[in-house]
Amino acid sequence: MPDRKDSSGSWWSRHELAPGHSARWRIGPLGLWALSGQHEWQLAYDWDPELDMAQDWEHEAGAPFPEEPPNHERYVVGDTGDFLTLGPKLADRPVISLPRVPFHLLPEQETTLYVGSPIWLRLSVGEPPVEIKQLPTRRPSDSWFGGSTREGEACYAIKTRALTDLDKLPVFHRSAVTPVLIRNQAADSLWLEKLKLPVPYLSLFAGQDSRLWTERVSLTRSETSGMASLDIRSGPPEEAPGAEPVTRPRLTHEPNLLIRAFGSLFG
């Protein structure tokens, strides 16, 4: 019988599981079971297609480990303590956001879009924590972003509402929100049907309401092309005052990086 069920606050935390004890977590469609043993951990995980769009989470301490565990994995460790740490992480590739309704940004105009990025679950065991696994809370579709089928970059693609109004943005537990300031300084209007966010360069911050944020990103388009200069303002965005840093970026970026951010040959 589960000892305790929790679904409030944030899901990223450290848990102590004595040998023989198990627990279950669900973050969006991702279900995770963990069983602690003598110098070993067993994991099982699966994605429930019926909860594909779910954004909530829950934790059941003491939930039994499945008899026929899906994606069963076993990790043998030294005497590092009975701690299991769950943490969030941004994707390992850039994420292409596809607005459900593409739009034009007129010349000499700028706007701030609130764009969601998928979150990976990072599992670590022991003290100090040793990372054993990273799992997407929802596997986004692979995509390709580039000028041709020969040159480009492997990305993930997600559909987004690309909201401009922060008040309409619900609290998601398996997505991080990036405020993206887009400046169109070119002579023509910008047809925004896809936007590439370089999320491996971004950090994660946890807001007061357990919402995950990244730094504010500015993309400035000055020529009639899909290229834009990228600027990442360090620290939490002003929309989340007092947000605490949770994870560091996977990659460090050079200042004034010019990236292909809008559209592509296939668009």
Added chain:
Amino acid sequence: MSDWLSTLRDQFGDYLTLEKAFELMRAAILLAVGLVIASLLSRAIRRLIADRLPPQQVQLIRRLVYYLLLGLFVVAGLHQLGFNLSVLLGAAGVLSVAAGFASQTSASNLVSGLFLIFERPFEVGDTIQVGGTTGEVLAIDLLSVKLRTFDNIFVRLPNESMIKSEVRTLSRFPIRRIDVQVGVAYDSDLALVRATLMATADRNPLSLDEPKPLLQLLAFGDSAINLQFSVWTLRENFVALKTRIQEEIKAAFDEAGVEIPFPQRTLSAGRTAPLPVTLVEPAASEPAGD
């Protein structure tokens, strides 16, 4: 026997004067110095170009430098011993023409190997398809290319045949297209078929969102409308998606009620009246014969 040995000893004694001994020693020293210099210089050149050229070219240039230098020192050593080099080189020229005629195939493979190394249609580690053979390139040598096929067989392909035939490098570009050919029944709703296929690709995360999947109507076949559904994927996911997408298409068609027909034949009696067809009830249970 002893006479022959003593004659040989006398002749060798006449030849090996003190001066000759010095010449021999000088030649040996030249050879030893040549070995060291050739080895050091070829290593230095390897270090210098290792980051700029692929491993096959580095190896080739290194060997060329090594053997060229060593050859120069051997020639100098022979000259020290009093050999007439013009005669020797002339003989070598005649010998090389004779050897060239005798080993035409090897020479052709050698030249083809040089072309392959400098043209670089593929590199070690690439997956290539030559004729009916597909495999991972293990080595590109001067005479042949070595492959490991996916059923773990070692294949040696002569360079000459590689130059002459079509070589497909499957791992050159980062994304690949999978063409799935499927037939649907003539009474199928093609809009439903299109929507089902597109939704199937959309559900599979390995199928790239961009470039978009493509549905083509290939032909009105004998038994089915033949379609080709093309999906793109990252190169490393090609095999996984190729199998999975076909299973998923079958399942999606079953769910949507789209029929993948078997080969069919329609019998027609031409202009005459249709052939009468009579259903015959199976005979009542007959006693089994002995």
